[in-house]
Amino acid sequence: MANMNLYSRGDKLFVYINMALIALFTLSTLYPFIYITAVSFSDGSAASAGTVVYKPVATTISAYKYVLSEPLFWTSYVNTFIYTFGGTFVSLLIIIPGAYALSRPQLIGRRFFNLFVAFTMWFNAGLIPFFLNMRDLGLMDSYFGLIIAFACNAFNIILLRNFFEAIPESFEEAARMDGANEFQVLWKVFIPLSKPAIATIILFCMVARWNGFFWAMIVLKDEQKIPLQVYLRQVIATLKDDEEFGLQVLNFSYSVETVTAAIMVCSIIPVLIFYPFIQKYFNKGIMLGGVKE
Amino acid sequence: MSDQHIPTDGRLVRLYDHFKREWQIYVLLLPMIIWFTVFLYKPMYGLQIAFKDYSIFKGIADSPWIGFEHFQTLFGSDQFMRALRNTFMISMLSLCFGFPMPIILALMFNEITNQVFKRTAQTIVYLPHFISTVIIAGIVITAFSPTAGIVNAVLEWFGIEPIYFLIKPEWFRPIFIGSGIWQEAGFSSIVFLAAIAGVNPSLYESAVVDGASRWQMMWKITLPSILPTIIIMLIIRIGNLLEVGFELIIVLYQPATYETADVINTFIYRQGVQGAQYDMAAAAGLFNAVVAFVLVMTANTISKRYSRTSLW
Numbered sequence: 001m002a003n004m005n006l007y008s009r010g011d012k013l014f015v016y017i018n019m020a021l022i023a024l025f026t027l028s029t030l031y032p033f034i035y036i037t038a039v040s041f042s043d044g045s046a047a048s049a050g051t052v053v054y055k056p057v058a059t060t061i062s063a064y065k066y067v068l069s070e071p072l073f074w075t076s077y078v079n080t081f082i083y084t085f086g087g088t089f090v091s092l093l094i095i096i097p098g099a100y101a102l103s104r105p106q107l108i109g110r111r112f113f114n115l116f117v118a119f120t121m122w123f124n125a126g127l128i129p130f131f132l133n134m135r136d137l138g139l140m141d142s143y144f145g146l147i148i149a150f151a152c153n154a155f156n157i158i159l160l161r162n163f164f165e166a167i168p169e170s171f172e173e174a175a176r177m178d179g180a181n182e183f184q185v186l187w188k189v190f191i192p193l194s195k196p197a198i199a200t201i202i203l204f205c206m207v208a209r210w211n212g213f214f215w216a217m218i219v220l221k222d223e224q225k226i227p228l229q230v231y232l233r234q235v236i237a238t239l240k241d242d243e244e245f246g247l248q249v250l251n252f253s254y255s256v257e258t259v260t261a262a263i264m265v266c267s268i269i270p271v272l273i274f275y276p277f278i279q280k281y282f283n284k285g286i287m288l289g290g291v292k293e
Numbered sequence: 294m295s296d297q298h299i300p301t302d303g304r305l306v307r308l309y310d311h312f313k314r315e316w317q318i319y320v321l322l323l324p325m326i327i328w329f330t331v332f333l334y335k336p337m338y339g340l341q342i343a344f345k346d347y348s349i350f351k352g353i354a355d356s357p358w359i360g361f362e363h364f365q366t367l368f369g370s371d372q373f374m375r376a377l378r379n380t381f382m383i384s385m386l387s388l389c390f391g392f393p394m395p396i397i398l399a400l401m402f403n404e405i406t407n408q409v410f411k412r413t414a415q416t417i418v419y420l421p422h423f424i425s426t427v428i429i430a431g432i433v434i435t436a437f438s439p440t441a442g443i444v445n446a447v448l449e450w451f452g453i454e455p456i457y458f459l460i461k462p463e464w465f466r467p468i469f470i471g472s473g474i475w476q477e478a479g480f481s482s483i484v485f486l487a488a489i490a491g492v493n494p495s496l497y498e499s500a501v502v503d504g505a506s507r508w509q510m511m512w513k514i515t516l517p518s519i520l521p522t523i524i525i526m527l528i529i530r531i532g533n534l535l536e537v538g539f540e541l542i543i544v545l546y547q548p549a550t551y552e553t554a555d556v557i558n559t560f561i562y563r564q565g566v567q568g569a570q571y572d573m574a575a576a577a578g579l580f581n582a583v584v585a586f587v588l589v590m591t592a593n594t595i596s597k598r599y600s601r602t603s604l605w
Binding site for chain 1: 308311315317318319321322324325326328329331332333334335336337339340342353398401402404405406407410413414416417418419420421423424425426427428430431432434435436438440441442443445446449475479506507508540543544558561562565566571574575578579581582585586589590
């Protein structure tokens with residue numbers, strides 16, 4: 001800012017207008033969150049009448065009381081944690097060793113295996129054959145099925161393989177001298193050196209699991225196994241044609257709008273808690289993703 | 294099998310020695326190969342039902358072949374042709390409106406000298422990327438609701454009659470594309486910001502000496518310097534043209550808006566998963582995959598030729 005005085009008058013104007021526009025964009029990004037939070041803390045009838053703008057109207061926590069007293073909300077919340085952490089763990093078990101093997105120059109058929117993985121980025125069988133395959137494998141309606149079927153993808157493997165390949169050979173030489181085998185080299189040399197890349201993959205896996213709803217919706221029939229997003233989707237479906245629900249709760253201090261908003265806020269909170277920790281990996285992750293095969 | 298039985302001449306010996314020495318690598322490779330075979334290549338075998346009269350009881354292999362009948366039905370069906378048109382329209386519109394936004398944002402962020410302001414703004418605009426599609430849909434439905442929504446409240450304030458946006462076909466695309474920009478524009482700007490960070494600072498220094506204004510430097514130095522990145526990102530976008538965010542559409546659309554909202558993937562979902570017309574839906578999926586494959590390959594060839602950087 002010290003050289004601000006060096007700017008010409010036109011430059012100053014440019015800087016201010018630019019800052020104002022960015023501030024505007026930032027506010028419009030933030031606004032829906034503020035709006036949803038305000039709705040969730042508002043009185044049901046006020047929210048249904050559309051009087052909420054940016055702060056709660058007739059503040060009440062009755063929507064949260066209703067949500068938190070729903071057993072299915074808690075079940076689905078716990079399920080989401082199972083899918084997120086379990087799924088990410090299984091993903092790492094497949095991705096890290098696979099990426100390591102692909103990065104080894106002595107691997108016979110290395111070109112073939114790389115193509116085997118990369119080809120799936122360009123061509124995939126699509127929704128229906130994948131769905132039928134899961135059914136034929138007996139993976140429908142199970143925690144394990146949903147976790148294993150989406151454990152891996154070519155992008156994450158190539159990202160990590162590139163990172164492994166860029167590690168200079170000198171790092172593993174000392175370990176080899178001590179007679180370390182491949183498992184030990186991977187565990188003691190490559191994994192510690194690849195923390196940023198692995199953190200990025202953990203980030204991608206966790207975000208995908210936390211937010212995913214489509215396949216969970218298709219694969220899971222048992223309500224006790226659904227994740228939060230599928231539960232939220234069911235509530236939203238009632239919001240879309242809310243006649244019935246609306247009449248049902250007419251006399252309460254919450255409405256279908258405030259209840260939905262409350263679930264959404266509850267679902268965003270963990271993301272907000274983790275957000276500061278994952279932020280530093282954004283740039284790295286994106287740049288790693290941009291590296292060509 | 295003992296060592297003596299192995300032929301002592303040539304390749305087999307070397308291969309045997311190799312596996313004896315390096316077996317661990319193959320153990321590490323195996324889970325991944327099995328996963329890809331079972332979950333990505335086996336469904337490709339299942340794709341044959343696109344050319345069959347598939348019955349669950351007969352299974353994939355034993356269902357009778359019927360050639361291109363499903364494809365003929367699809368291309369003669371109004372619904373599929375509509376989905377095809379909508380897919381194309383929605384992706385073209387999001388390309389036109391969604392693609393320039395992150396570039397503009399990155400250029401603007403680059404001009405901010407106040408680091409605290411810059412970091413705060415960036416933290417906020419990256420956030421929606423991490424929010425679930427269902428929540429985005431929930432926000433949209435609440436905000437655009439005819440009675441409860443803020444949008445109609447504002448319209449009413451200006452004396453405009455409330456509009457039931459989500460059942461109006463003409464409003465579906467603007468809402469869908471707008472929410473896409475809201476969610477992704479900030480996060481997508483990271484790539485361009487990284488490219489801007491790589492611009493040689495001496496270019497700016499000499500421009501300052503020549504008395505260039507910041508506006509001029511943005512246009513004459515920054516933008517041309519990140520042009521290769523812009524072109525690559527554009528090519529990637531064109532390669533993925535058929536990938537419309539159909540999860541958001543599934544939550545947002547309803548029969549009243551199918552006219553403008555139904556895309557290939559939502560069509561496949563309805564026909565296949567909901568309607569159990571697996572063979573026909575698989576045919577639609579195969580068509581989608583083949584077109585996508587051609588687009589990606591073309592994009593890569595073009596990228597190779599013009600920027601000498603292939604995408605993979």
